[in-house]
Amino acid sequence: QLSMAQPSPERVPSPAEQEWAGPEALCPGWLEDEAPDGDVPGDSGDPDGATQAFERLQSALCQEGLPPTLDCSAEPRTGFGPLDVTVCILGSPTAxxxxxxxxxxxxxxxMVLCLSPTWASRVPSESCPGAWSLLLSQGVSFKVGGHSALETFVPPRRANYVTGTLAPGEPEGGWVGELARDLDCPTGGSAPLxxxxxxxxxxxxxxxxxxxLPVPPTLAFVLGARGDLPAELEVPGVRLVRLQDPQGQDSLVQEE
Incomplete structure (x- = not known):
């Protein structure tokens, strides 16, 4: 027997959902190059990976039961001076x-999350000759209750502390390490570190x-010269064997 109940009306999105800062806020026109089969090309509208990083942020917030990021970029925030605290996180939104x-x-x-190298710029420091200041023109700021907002800053907002995904293996490691290099503010590390x-x-x-400090007994085979290691390594518990040529070294490896 078919039910005669009337179908429920479509749910009206809440104001927060209506203001969700989707990929269009990051890369306007990103859907214009949509492929015929419905797949969006990976590099056509997101050359620096900002859209993908933003989507990962939204997924992480959703998994934590937190509201999506609001798009407040249409109304630039002003009034930030050198005494305002700005902690900048560069790179991965999940780490x-x-x-x-x-x-x-x-x-x-x-707390301001910078997802793209185009959101920040480096200018010569006014207080530390030879160093650089990091200025943020855009970022995702975080507030009480897990609320976040995509914002633009006019004039750009100066970072007082900088850290991020500096590991070489991270996709963002290249531009993050470059932006965090030789800054005039404290940093949470560096690419060389x-x-x-x-x-x-x-x-x-x-x-x-x-x-x-004691370390596990270590036998290391190193191919060629390494500038970060001394020529004569005398470290308790560590033996270093240098291989000048990878060919014909089987006997040396077996001997060691």
Whole structure:
């Protein structure tokens, strides 16, 4: 028996959902180059990966049960000066999401996520000769309750502290490391430091030789010369074997 009940009317989106900052706010016209089969080309409307990063942020917020990001970019925010706190997170939106949410609770509006190198610029520092200041023209700011907003800043907002996904293997590692290089504000690391920390051999050498800490017995085969390692390595627990040519070294490897 068919039900005679009238179909329920379509749900009216809430104001927050209506103001959701979708990909169009990041890359206007990103759907204009849509392929005939409905697939959006990966690099036609999102050359710097901002749209994909923004979508990952929305997915992460949804998984945490938090509201989507609002698009407030049409009304630029003004009035930021050198005394205003701006903690800038460069790169991946998911790696630092807990930090962004906690920072938004403790200091609303001070945490700003930069998803694209086009959202920031480097200018010579006025206070530290030879250093650079990082200025943000756009970013996602976080507030109490997990609320976030895509905002533009006029004039650009100066960062007081900078960190981000600096690891070499990260997709954003290249531009993040470049923006965070030689800044006049404190940073949460650097690309060279991240490279060193992710190198097990170099890390063990530093811990054993400089900190006098025990490390697991290590036998390392290194191809060619490495400028970050001393020519004569004398580190307790670490033996380094240099291979000048990968061909014909089987006997040496077996001997060691």
């Amino acid at each position: 630092f999401l807990p930090v962004l949410l906690e920072g938004g609770t403790r200091c609303p509006g001070a 991240a490279h060193r920390l992710e190198d097990p051999l170099l890390t063990r050498c530093v811990l054993a030789a400089r900190a006098n």
